[in-house]
Amino acid sequence: MQNNVKATRMARGLQQNELAKLVGISRQTLSLIEKGQYNPSLKLCINIAHALGSDLNQLFWKELDQ
Numbered sequence: 001m002q003n004n005v006k007a008t009r010m011a012r013g014l015q016q017n018e019l020a021k022l023v024g025i026s027r028q029t030l031s032l033i034e035k036g037q038y039n040p041s042l043k044l045c046i047n048i049a050h051a052l053g054s055d056l057n058q059l060f061w062k063e064l065d066q
Helices: 005-011 016-023 027-035 042-051 056-060
Strands: none
Touching (some): 005 027, 005 056, 016 042
8 A cells, every 4th residue: 555654754854763653663564554565554544644743645545546
């Protein structure tokens, strides 16, 4: 699943380990989320969005090709 977590995290000046600590997951799990290799729960998505001062649409919404 593609997402904008990494770009948003970097724009906020956070390292992976800092964001992971804020949302209560390991850095490795965050890395997998950023790579699209792990589908987080809705609760975790909300926690990530909150920690980044963002929203679910900005971080996780994928436009369908028409």
